[in-house]
Amino acid sequence: MKNDLRTLYAVTRCLEIISEACRRLPDDLKARHPAIAWKQMAGAGNIYRHDYEDVAAQLVWDTLERALPLLREVVQFELTQTSGKS
Secondary structure, eight states: OTTOHHHHHHHHHHHHHHHHHHHTSOHHHHHHOTTSOHHHHHHHHHHHHHOGGGOOHHHHHHIIIIIHHHHHHHHHHHHHHHHTOO
16 A cells, blocks of 8 residues: 555545544544544544645554554444444
8 A cells, every 4th residue: 555646545535534524523422432542533634634745654554554443443333332222
């Protein structure tokens, strides 16, 4: 991925969307999952959008490897919790 610019740009765009979406989450949801770096996640979108010349492929790759697996677990948990409610 690090040498494929199209993939890098696509992944970076996805991270921008995730960043923006996390800004819109309720505070109580964020409080239930303190292991997620919500503030940093929200701030990362600004870097991806405005400081794109500073976005290194290694930083994007590290985000995919380290931050997203935990975020995915949280999303799956929350979806499971809300799917049982009517």
